[in-house]
Structures are given as C-alpha cells and as structure tokens.
Amino acid sequence: MRISDPNLIGRLTELRVELRQGAKLSELTSLGIGGTTDLLRITKHETIPDLLQLLDANHIPNKFLGGGSNLLVGDGELLWVVLQLVPPESDVVLEGNFAHVDAAADLGRTVTFCAKRDLGGMEGLIGVPGTVGGALRMNAGAYGMQIGSYVREVKLYRAATRQIETLRGHQISFEYRHTSFAPDDMMLAVILELPSKTYNEILKGIRICNEKRRSSQPLGQKSAGCIFKNPPGASAGRMIDELGLKGLSVGDVRVSDRHANFFVNAGHASAKDMLALIADVRERVQKAYGVALENEVVVWNA
Numbered sequence: 001m002r003i004s005d006p007n008l009i010g011r012l013t014e015l016r017v018e019l020r021q022g023a024k025l026s027e028l029t030s031l032g033i034g035g036t037t038d039l040l041r042i043t044k045h046e047t048i049p050d051l052l053q054l055l056d057a058n059h060i061p062n063k064f065l066g067g068g069s070n071l072l073v074g075d076g077e078l079l080w081v082v083l084q085l086v087p088p089e090s091d092v093v094l095e096g097n098f099a100h101v102d103a104a105a106d107l108g109r110t111v112t113f114c115a116k117r118d119l120g121g122m123e124g125l126i127g128v129p130g131t132v133g134g135a136l137r138m139n140a141g142a143y144g145m146q147i148g149s150y151v152r153e154v155k156l157y158r159a160a161t162r163q164i165e166t167l168r169g170h171q172i173s174f175e176y177r178h179t180s181f182a183p184d185d186m187m188l189a190v191i192l193e194l195p196s197k198t199y200n201e202i203l204k205g206i207r208i209c210n211e212k213r214r215s216s217q218p219l220g221q222k223s224a225g226c227i228f229k230n231p232p233g234a235s236a237g238r239m240i241d242e243l244g245l246k247g248l249s250v251g252d253v254r255v256s257d258r259h260a261n262f263f264v265n266a267g268h269a270s271a272k273d274m275l276a277l278i279a280d281v282r283e284r285v286q287k288a289y290g291v292a293l294e295n296e297v298v299v300w301n302a
C-alpha cells in the first residue's frame with residue numbers, strides 16, 4: 001500500500017513520522033520473506049493517538065512491526081502499511097533494580113546492558129532476536145524463563161480507548177507465548193524489576209544458554225525461530241522429528257536438519273511456500289498424533 005496524498009504526507013511530517021516508501025519486508029524480517037509496502041517510523045510516542053486517527057480517517061490499514069523475528073509476511077504488494085517505533089538514543093535507563101526500557105530497544109542488547117550492571121534474570125533471553133516490545137507481546141522465553149516474570153509496568157497505546165495508558169504488572173497475564181494484551185495494543189515502554197547478580201554469575205548463565213542454542217538451532221540460517229507452539233506436555237519439534245520430516249521442503253523453504261520446529265529460508269523462499277510447508281507438517285502431525293499444532297510464528301497474509 002502506498003501513501004501518495006501530499007496532504008497526508010505533510011501531516012505525517014508534522015507528527016514527526018518518517019515515511020519510507022516501498023519498504024521491502026523481506027529485508028526487515030529474519031525469515032527474509034515478505035512483500036513491499038510503506039513503512040512509517042514513529043519517533044515520538046505522544047503522536048501515536050493522532051497518527052492512528054489520521055490513518056483511520058484515510059482508511060489506511062496498518063500493522064505493527066518490532067524486529068521482525070517472529071513474522072511470516074505475505075508476498076507481493078501488501079494491503080497495509082507498517083508502523084515501527086524508532087528507539088530513542090538512550091533506550092534503557094536503570095534505577096536500582098528497575099530497568100526502564102523503550103519497547104523498540106533490542107532485546108539482546110538490553111539483557112547485556114543490564115548484566116554489565118549486575119542485573120540478571122534474563123539470561124535465557126540472550127539469543128532471542130527482536131525488540132523488547134516484541135518479546136512482551138509474545139511473552140518471549142527460553143530455558144525455563146520468560147520476560148513476563150520481570151514486568152512491573154507497561155506503557156502502551158490502546159486502540160480500544162485510543163489513548164496511551166499504563167498497566168501495572170498484576171493487570172497483565174503472561175502465559176506460555178501468550179499475553180492478555182489486546183491484539184491491537186501497542187507496547188511503548190516497560191519497567192522490569194531484575195534480581196541483583198554479579199556480572200560473572202550472569203555471564204556463566206548466558207554462556208550456557210548460548211551453547212545450548214548453538215548446538216540445537218540453525219543459527220546461521222534465515223528463520224523465525226519456532227514455527228509452532230509446543231502443545232501442553234509435548235514438544236512440537238520432537239513430534240516433527242519423530243515423523244522423519246527434517247529436510248522436508250517446499251520450494252526454498254525446508255524443515256531444518258538441526259531443529260525440526262525451525263523452518264528455514266534456504267534461498268529465495270516465498271510466503272506461499274512457507275505456508276504450504278506449515279500446512280503439510282501440521283496435517284501430518286495431526287494425523288499421526290491427533291494434535292492440532294498452533295502457530296507460534298505470526299502470519300501477516302491478509
């Protein structure tokens with residue numbers, strides 16, 4: 001979708017929104033898949049209510065992009081524009097055991113920034129790409145920890161009220177790859193309360209997690225992490241592996257040889273190929289185990 005009305009472009013400039021016309025989503029997602037649309041980069045949180053109202057008034061549908069590491073975006077010219085936050089210069093500010101973090105901050109850099117100042121707890125998140133906002137949306141986690149455990153407050157734009165609001169930690173429920181945020185809530189900033197640990201102790205934990213990732217995941221290849229959520233008490237990857245599906249491919253998309261729940265783009269894969277492989281694997285697992293696998297990857301295909 002393209003924004004061409006000069007009045008609208010002028011209004012976006014007034015709202016300090018950077019317009020990047022014809023952005024390729026394949027260059028903004030870790031899978032390297034996705035078509036083209038206009039990208040609107042938001043530099044001031046306070047302008048979001050006016051921006052969303054402006055887009056609504058002009059009938060411009062939109063989707064919100066974090067770091068693009070959990071996304072499968074459709075091919076070709078996309079029917080919506082994409083919004084993204086620009087991180088401020090200083091995106092993590094510490095106050096005792098509390099870290100005030102902008103949602104656009106890089107998750108890995110946030111974990112190391114805090115670690116170097118003797119604040120730990122998030123060691124398992126090292127190696128999870130993307131932004132802090134994206135991690136909040138999905139309650140990102142690994143190796144027995146999840147970001148939700150440390151959330152004390154979230155500043156967010158709520159489409160339901162068209163306002164920027166603040167939620168306390170106890171008002172939000174964080175479950176396995178699921179949160180109580182509304183689908184159109186836009187997380188803007190978070191306060192995390194992190195336990196004090198020495199940097200050396202945190203580093204030890206980080207090294208263990210890094211090693212586990214390196215030995216089990218196709219880190220050098222384009223992927224979106226796990227395609228499916230683990231069903232209660234089971235492992236989606238193990239089921240796919242047991243069915244001998246590692247290496248199964250459609251076009252340039254294949255089930256990773258390293259981790260059966262990672263589907264990699266081994267060349268110039270399309271969303272169509274990826275969706276076909278996801279459907280095929282889901283059907284085989286359903287037939288063999290009677291389990292309907294649910295996507296962990298977020299699909300933007302309509």
Ligand SMILES: Cc1cc2nc3c(=O)[nH]c(=O)nc-3n(C[C@H](O)[C@H](O)[C@H](O)COP(=O)(O)OP(=O)(O)OC[C@H]3O[C@@H](n4cnc5c(N)ncnc54)[C@H](O)[C@@H]3O)c2cc1C
Pocket residue numbers: 030063064065066067068069070071103104127128129130131132133134135136137138139140141142185186187188217219223224225226298
């Ligand atoms: C190699 C690899 C390893 C991974 N390992 C893990 C892992 O161990 N554990 C894990 O949980 N995940 C893992 N992931 C998946 C992914 O990195 C996480 O889900 C990450 O938190 C997504 O953040 P993002 O900023 O990239 O979100 P995006 O992919 O940009 O967006 C994902 C969804 O979140 C929404 N979103 C993003 N930012 C915001 C915001 N500020 N406000 C509201 N909604 C927002 C988007 O609209 C979209 O619906 C892995 C991915 C890769 C590629």
